[in-house]
Structures are given as C-alpha cells and as structure tokens.
Amino acid sequence: MGLERLLLASFIAMSIFPCMLLPLADSEQVFPEADAPAAESSDELWLRSGPPPRVVDVDDYGAGSNGCDDTEAFLAAWSEACNSSDYRPMLLVPEGKSYLLMPVTFRGPCRATSITTMIMGTLEAPSNRSIWQDQNLQEWITFEDIDRLHVLGGGTLNGNGQEWWVNSCKLNRSMRCVTGPTALYFRRCTHLVVEDLEVRDSMQMHVAFAYSWNVLVSKLFITAPGWSPNTDGIHVSNSKQVSISECTISTGDDCISIVTGSTFVRVTGIFCGPGHGISIGSLGANNSWAHVSDVLVEKATLLGTTNGVRIKTWQVMHALLGCPYQWHGNLDGSLFFLEKGCSEKE
Numbered sequence: 001m002g003l004e005r006l007l008l009a010s011f012i013a014m015s016i017f018p019c020m021l022l023p024l025a026d027s028e029q030v031f032p033e034a035d036a037p038a039a040e041s042s043d044e045l046w047l048r049s050g051p052p053p054r055v056v057d058v059d060d061y062g063a064g065s066n067g068c069d070d071t072e073a074f075l076a077a078w079s080e081a082c083n084s085s086d087y088r089p090m091l092l093v094p095e096g097k098s099y100l101l102m103p104v105t106f107r108g109p110c111r112a113t114s115i116t117t118m119i120m121g122t123l124e125a126p127s128n129r130s131i132w133q134d135q136n137l138q139e140w141i142t143f144e145d146i147d148r149l150h151v152l153g154g155g156t157l158n159g160n161g162q163e164w165w166v167n168s169c170k171l172n173r174s175m176r177c178v179t180g181p182t183a184l185y186f187r188r189c190t191h192l193v194v195e196d197l198e199v200r201d202s203m204q205m206h207v208a209f210a211y212s213w214n215v216l217v218s219k220l221f222i223t224a225p226g227w228s229p230n231t232d233g234i235h236v237s238n239s240k241q242v243s244i245s246e247c248t249i250s251t252g253d254d255c256i257s258i259v260t261g262s263t264f265v266r267v268t269g270i271f272c273g274p275g276h277g278i279s280i281g282s283l284g285a286n287n288s289w290a291h292v293s294d295v296l297v298e299k300a301t302l303l304g305t306t307n308g309v310r311i312k313t314w315q316v317m318h319a320l321l322g323c324p325y326q327w328h329g330n331l332d333g334s335l336f337f338l339e340k341g342c343s344e345k346e
C-alpha cells in the first residue's frame with residue numbers, strides 16, 4: 001500500500017474560535033435542528049402533489065444540435081424557466097447528449113418560487129485556456145442570487161482541465177502561477193440542493209459554495225487525477241448551514257476545504273482519496289481575520305490521502321514568508337499538533 005493509509009472515523013467534531021479546538025459531546029449541540037430548517041430534498045419535490053412542473057428543454061432553444069457552442073441556448077432557456085410564472089419550473093438538459101458550454105452565469109432572482117435544473121446529459125467545458133484568460137474569468141458554470149434552486153439529474157460536468165494542469169506552476173516551476181476556474185460555482189444561493197451529479201477533471205476547484213445559506217449537497221461523484229494541481233473537490237466559503245453527504249471525491253487537492261465565514265458545516269458519509277484530505281483553511285493569510293466554527297465531520301473514509309482532517313492557519317508575523325502553520329490531527333480527535341507547512345501547497 002506504500003504511503004496509502006486507511007482512516008475510518010465515526011465521529012469528529014471541531015470548533016475553532018478563537019484558534020481553539022473544542023471536542024463537542026454530541027451533534028445536537030452543534031446543529032440544533034429546530035434552528036436549522038433543511039432545504040427540501042428532491043424526493044419531497046417529486047412526491048409533492050400538484051400539477052407537474054413546466055419543463056423548459058434546452059434542446060428547444062437550439063442546444064445540442066450541431067456540436068457547437070450551446071451557451072446562448074442555455075441562457076435563453078434559463079431566462080424562460082427563471083422568469084416563468086409556473087411556481088416550480090424545470091430547466092432540462094436531456095440525457096444521452098453532450099453540450100459545449102463557455103463560461104456562463106445563470107442569474108436570479110427568479111420569478112418562480114423554486115427552480116430545478118435537471119442535468120441528465122453531459123456538459124463539456126472548452127479546453128482552450130485563453131477563453132478564460134482573455135476575459136480574466138475564474139468560473140465555468142455559475143449559479144448566482146437564486147432562492148430554492150435544485151441542481152440534480154445524474155449527468156456529468158466535464159471541466160476538461162488537462163491543459164490547465166500541465167501548464168501549472170506547481171508541476172513546472174518555469175510556468176507563471178495563475179488561478180484556474182472553478183467548474184461549478186454557487187454564489188449567494190439560499191435553500192440550495194445539489195445532488196446526484198458527476199463533476200470531473202475541473203481546471204481547478206470542482207464545486208464551490210460562497211455566501212450561501214441552507215445548502216444540501218449529496219451524492220456527488222467528483223474525480224480528477226491525483227496529480228492534478230489545486231483540484232479541490234468541494235470548497236465552502238462564507239456560507240452557513242451546509243450539509244455535505246454521501247459524496248465520493250478523488251482529486252489532486254483537498255477533498256473538502258472550508259474557509260473563512262463558514263459556520264455549521266456538516267460533512268457525513270464521505271469517501272475521500274486520493275487527495276489532501278478534509279481541510280479547514282487556510283485561514284488568516286496576510287494578517288486577515290478569519291472565523292470558521294461548528295464543523296462536523298463524521299463517517300468519513302479517507303484512503304490514500306496526504307492528510308486526514310486538518311486546520312491550516314497563517315502565522316501573523318511571518319505570513320509573508322509564505323509558510324502556513326498547519327494543525328494535523330487524528331480523526332478521533334486524540335492528537336493534534338502544529339507544523340510549519342512549507343512542504344506542500346495549501
């Protein structure tokens with residue numbers, strides 16, 4: 001097995017504020033259910049009585065017909081679904097087809113009370129990096145300012161990130177360091193459900209949540225080669241009440257990373273590996289203030305990861321020297337130690 005190791009955790013709870021680890025006795029303390037109404041699951045959505053949702057099929061807007069850029073067709077279909085007078089319209093990406101999408105943002109707020117994006121087919125990102133670099137873009141598919149959005153369907157998002165990886169300064173020191181796009185980005189979404197999707201080979205991070213609240217993430221299959229640089233699986237920032245469950249994450253960086261502004265993040269039933277494990281941080285770069293609290297990781301399997309669960313913080317005085325200090329810990333919370341982490345990227 002070489003460096004591979006198998007770590008099984010039934011329970012770990014952490015709270016850091018300020019810069020402290022407090023094992024908590026039970027999850028009820030951390031996640032008072034009454035105060036944390038969950039977004040409805042897709043099962044409830046489908047089982048709910050009433051008329052079927054209005055379906056807006058991207059193919060009806062000209063997508064998927066010629067193997068060319070489908071972005072405009074998707075945006076037209078989104079506009080129709082988002083502003084539909086139906087109270088729960090569905091944007092449909094049909095099964096068995098591939099669609100080429102340029103960097104695109106699906107914006108709310110929507111007139112519809114809730115909106116479902118049913119991705120059954122495959123979405124392909126352009127492999128040409130200049131499409132992002134020419135416009136200084138850092139995301140591929142973004143959902144923004146939407147309440148009660150469900151994204152699901154069993155389909156695939158393929159970031160085709162190979163060109164980004166081989167030109168990374170992590171792999172070739174003579175290359176310039178650039179930030180690559182995140183494949184699937186959610187910004188300021190509330191009552192969000194993301195489930196049953198495959199996200200593969202992102203340019204950098206795979207799925208990110210920012211400034212979002214009440215988020216349920218489950219059954220995601222996230223994969224990229226173990227050597228692909230900076231390809232975090234799921235990244236959470238400035239978000240609260242985020243539940244991540246039953247996901248399989250195999251990438252070249254953190255399976256899950258949780259950074260400042262995040263609170264009440266529950267991670268359960270995760271398979272992680274290869275990858276760098278589950279990380280809080282890094283926090284406090286450039287003397288900044290950072291706060292992460294009430295993070296619960298339970299029933300995680302980490303196989304062939306470089307770390308288990310860790311907290312990465314920057315030392316104030318020497319932040320500019322570029323070495324974050326890292327907390328390393330056993331998954332049962334029995335041992336934590338601090339180490340200067342220059343050996344590895346954050």
Ligand SMILES: *[C@@H]1O[C@H](CO)[C@@H](O)[C@H](O)[C@H]1NC(C)=O
Pocket residue numbers: 078079080082083107108
């Ligand atoms: C929905 O309609 C409003 C008002 O006409 C418009 O400003 C907004 O851009 C529309 N949203 C989408 C996604 O088309």
Ligand SMILES: *[C@@H]1O[C@H](CO)[C@@H](O)[C@H](O)[C@H]1NC(C)=O
Pocket residue numbers: 128129130131134
């Ligand atoms: C990438 O796109 C740029 C323009 O955006 C173009 O000049 C270049 O030829 C493309 N490269 C490849 C490999 O297609």
Ligand SMILES: *[C@@H]1O[C@H](CO)[C@@H](O)[C@H](O)[C@H]1NC(C)=O
Pocket residue numbers: 172173174175
């Ligand atoms: C690193 O990048 C330089 C400059 O683009 C290139 O000449 C060199 O072949 C690359 N090295 C490797 C190992 O890919």
Ligand SMILES: *[C@@H]1O[C@H](CO)[C@@H](O)[C@H](O)[C@H]1NC(C)=O
Pocket residue numbers: 285286
């Ligand atoms: C810290 O600040 C410097 C200078 O403004 C900047 O170049 C660097 O990217 C920052 N580091 C981080 C980790 O934000």
